[in-house]
Amino acid sequence: MAGRMRMRARMSGDVAEVKVLMQHPMETGQRKDSEGKPIPAHYIKEVMATLGDRTVMAAQWGAAISQNPYLSFRIKDAKKGDTVKVSWTDNKGETASTEAKIG
Amino acid sequence: MDAYRRSLLKAVGAATALAAAGMVPLRALAAMSRPEKAFEATDPQGAMTALGDSAAESDQIELETPDIAENGAVVPISVTSKLPKTTRISVLVEKNPNPMSAMFMIPEGTEPFIQTRVKVAETGNIYALVEADGKLYKASSQTKVTLGGCGG
The missing domain is CATH 2.60.40.2470 (SoxY domain)
Structure with missing residues (x-):
């Protein structure tokens, strides 16, 4: 299951504000299902954001980020029309990525 | 600065050089710097x-x-x-x-x-x-x- 992502990037003054919503269960591995069996951990471990060939943000996550993670960050030295790309990798090796033009 | 941080910095430095040379993807660079001990x-x-x-x-x-x-x-x-x-x-x-x-x-x-x-x-x-x-x-x-x- 490659989760979907939604992203918006727009100039706010001289900074590009990026907002990303990722679809992911973010299971901690500490919950049990209705039959009392542990639900295996399943969470995003790594998030990368690039602008052209430049890395503008990299994150390492644990399972404590909320389900369907939201992330916002701000890029200086960006301009309208530039493309921001964000991708994630979870603890099962699944990945997803999306890109958006700065508006 | 303790030994752990020193070795981490060294690893990141080497990875940056490799990434700059286009030899490893940037994703590998981020993976290398995951502070596993802190997360555990x-x-x-x-x-x-x-x-x-x-x-x-x-x-x-x-x-x-x-x-x-x-x-x-x-x-x-x-x-x-x-x-x-x-x-x-x-x-x-x-x-x-x-x-x-x-x-x-x-x-x-x-x-x-x-x-x-x-x-x-x-x-x-x-x-x-x-x-x-x-x-x-x-x-x-x-x-x-x-x-x-x-x-x-």
């Missing part, structure tokens, strides 16, 4: 120790968390650092089974700001740990949780 720690002090030398309290870190969270599963948090040369922002939740929640690497050209949502098991402190100019700084704020974020 079961108390905030253990996680902070794993991240480096003891952090000094700083009023140059703006940590915004709600005073009261009705739902601990979704607690909005934002961190803004006014410390020059901020390179990393980490978020720790005191009472979670593993307090270390996230580490954000902030390269030059990106504002030292992040906003996200975290799970908070029970009432306690949320910490922002900032690495700036090679030193660690911290700020904390208490969030009261009505309904825990880690239950079934």
Whole structure:
């Protein structure tokens, strides 16, 4: 299951504000299902954001980020029309990525 | 600086050189710098120790968390650092089974700001740990949780 992502990037003054919503269960591995069996951990471990060939943000996550993670960050030295790309990798090796033009 | 951090810096340095030469994808670079020991720690002090030398309290870190969270599963948090040369922002939740929640690497050209949502098991402190100019700084704020974020 490659989760979907939604992203918006727009100039706010001289900074590009990026907002990303990722679809992911973010299971901690500490919950049990209705039959009392542990639900295996399943969470995003790594998030990368690039602008052209430049890395503008990299994150390492644990399972404590909320389900369907939201992330916002701000890029200086960006301009309208530039493309921001964000991708994630979870603890099962699944990945997803999306890109958006700065508006 | 302890041996762990030194070897980490060395590894990151080597990876940066390789990445610059186009030999390893950037994703591998981020993977190399994952502070596993911090993520595995079961108390905030253990996680902070794993991240480096003891952090000094700083009023140059703006940590915004709600005073009261009705739902601990979704607690909005934002961190803004006014410390020059901020390179990393980490978020720790005191009472979670593993307090270390996230580490954000902030390269030059990106504002030292992040906003996200975290799970908070029970009432306690949320910490922002900032690495700036090679030193660690911290700020904390208490969030009261009505309904825990880690239950079934």
